C-alpha cells in the first residue's frame with residue numbers, strides 16, 4: 001500500500017516539476033518566436049545599418065522583464081527614453097513608429113491590456129552589472 005501511495009506522490013511531484021519546466025520552455029520559445037516574427041516583418045532597410053540593430057543602438061535594452069510582446073515592450077521603453085535610436089533610416093522610422101503607437105495609447109485610440117503594468121516594468125529594468 002505504502003509503496004503505491006509513495007509512487008503516486010513521486011509521480012505527482014515529478015509531473016509538477018516537468019510542467020514548470022515546460023511552461024518556462026514555452027515562455028522562452030514564445031519570446032524567441034516573437035523576435036523572429038518581428039525580424040521577418042521588417043523590410044531589408046529596416047534591419048538597420050552596421051552601427052545598429054534594427055535602428056537601435058547598442059546596448060539594446062532587455063525586454064524579458066516586461067510582461068508584453070516585444071513590440072509593445074518597445075513602445076513603453078521608447079516612451080521613457082530608454083531606447084537609443086540610430087541616425088539611419090531604420091532608426092528614424094522605428095522612432096517615428098513607436099512614438100505614434102505611444103500617442104495612440106495615450107489618446108486611447110489603441111488599448112493594451114495592463115498597459116500600466118507594462119509601463120511600470122519598462123521603467124524599472126533589472127539591475128545590470130557594469131564595468132568589471
Ligand SMILES: [Zn+2]
Pocket residue numbers: 048049050051052053055056086087088089090091
Ligand atoms: Zn543604423
